[in-house]
Amino acid sequence: MTTTAAAIEVAGLTKSYGDHTVLDGVDLTVPEGTVYALLGPNGAGKTTIVNILATLLTPGDGEIRVNGFDVRQQPAEVRAAIGVTGQFSAIDELLTGRENLWLMADLAHLDRASAATAVTGMLERFDLVDAADRRAQTYSGGMKRRLDLAMTLITGPRLIFLDEPSTGLDPRSRRGLWAIVREQVADGVTVLLTTQYLDEADELADRIGVLDAGQLVAEGTAAELKRRVPGGHVSVQFADGAALTAAAAAYPDAVTDLETLTLQVPNDGSIAGLRRVLDGLDDDVVAGLTVESADLDDVFLALTGHAVEAPESKEIPA
Numbered sequence: 001m002t003t004t005a006a007a008i009e010v011a012g013l014t015k016s017y018g019d020h021t022v023l024d025g026v027d028l029t030v031p032e033g034t035v036y037a038l039l040g041p042n043g044a045g046k047t048t049i050v051n052i053l054a055t056l057l058t059p060g061d062g063e064i065r066v067n068g069f070d071v072r073q074q075p076a077e078v079r080a081a082i083g084v085t086g087q088f089s090a091i092d093e094l095l096t097g098r099e100n101l102w103l104m105a106d107l108a109h110l111d112r113a114s115a116a117t118a119v120t121g122m123l124e125r126f127d128l129v130d131a132a133d134r135r136a137q138t139y140s141g142g143m144k145r146r147l148d149l150a151m152t153l154i155t156g157p158r159l160i161f162l163d164e165p166s167t168g169l170d171p172r173s174r175r176g177l178w179a180i181v182r183e184q185v186a187d188g189v190t191v192l193l194t195t196q197y198l199d200e201a202d203e204l205a206d207r208i209g210v211l212d213a214g215q216l217v218a219e220g221t222a223a224e225l226k227r228r229v230p231g232g233h234v235s236v237q238f239a240d241g242a243a244l245t246a247a248a249a250a251y252p253d254a255v256t257d258l259e260t261l262t263l264q265v266p267n268d269g270s271i272a273g274l275r276r277v278l279d280g281l282d283d284d285v286v287a288g289l290t291v292e293s294a295d296l297d298d299v300f301l302a303l304t305g306h307a308v309e310a311p312e313s314k315e316i317p318a
């Protein structure tokens, strides 16, 4: 059996400011080469976790290892292993995009030839060639995000932290950013991202941790989380009303819609649950069926008792 090493291991993490507890015993493990999304509303503690993992903030209690290194004892080793893109960018607005990238390459002690190749490669990959020699202050919001991410990735970190990477981006820029994250993962990079967007977690993450008021209230794949809450159903369409009425008698929990000739049978989305529904149906009278799962909005509401608020920031143009 092969076991995958953990890129991030956190056990019993706490953090308080005075008597304000910000993290209250967080446990999480992120295997190498996977994407983990910390999902939570403003103030849940997502940035605090990222900053602790990135050695930018001291933890309270807990065991925290990044790439096998203890964040308290071996912060230099941790820093060498990671790339971080935070909510506040590392860009120097007075420098050009190219100069910003060179600065990062120099800080990482790349030799000149490797740095030159890396800078050119990043400008091309992030669609910044035309703007490369303009000051970053003239860039649009989406371009700044791309430059910021290029600066994080230029040294080829195997573990990256993305703190709310697409907050404020327009839909096209978000998709572009998701594609870049997927490329990284295809190369074996581990990604920890924080997000307030359910669809982002759903799209990108292998596992999702739902963080609320400093506690991980649930963890699992998007499918596992969706199965934990009501809202999923199998929608069965019948050939005629008589068949629908006959079938409805066998499913007392189901909702019957005579107009559309459908029966909505509550279902937890599991194979076993689906089989139970299908076993009671006769092939001849069923015209079609669809399986609808609860979405992450339902999950969040069920787990935390409140809905995810839409992020407040305004959209940044591409």
Ligand SMILES: Nc1ncnc2c1ncn2[C@@H]1O[C@H](COP(=O)(O)OP(=O)(O)OP(=O)(O)O)[C@@H](O)[C@H]1O
Pocket: 017, 020, 022, 040, 041, 042, 043, 044, 045, 046, 047, 048, 049
């Ligand atoms: N230096 C600090 N002193 C006191 N409280 C702080 C400090 N930094 C963060 N907090 C508090 O910690 C809590 C968690 O903040 P954090 O930034 O981690 O949340 P978040 O989930 O990342 O939210 P956001 O999306 O708004 O960044 C908040 O209640 C915040 O007010």
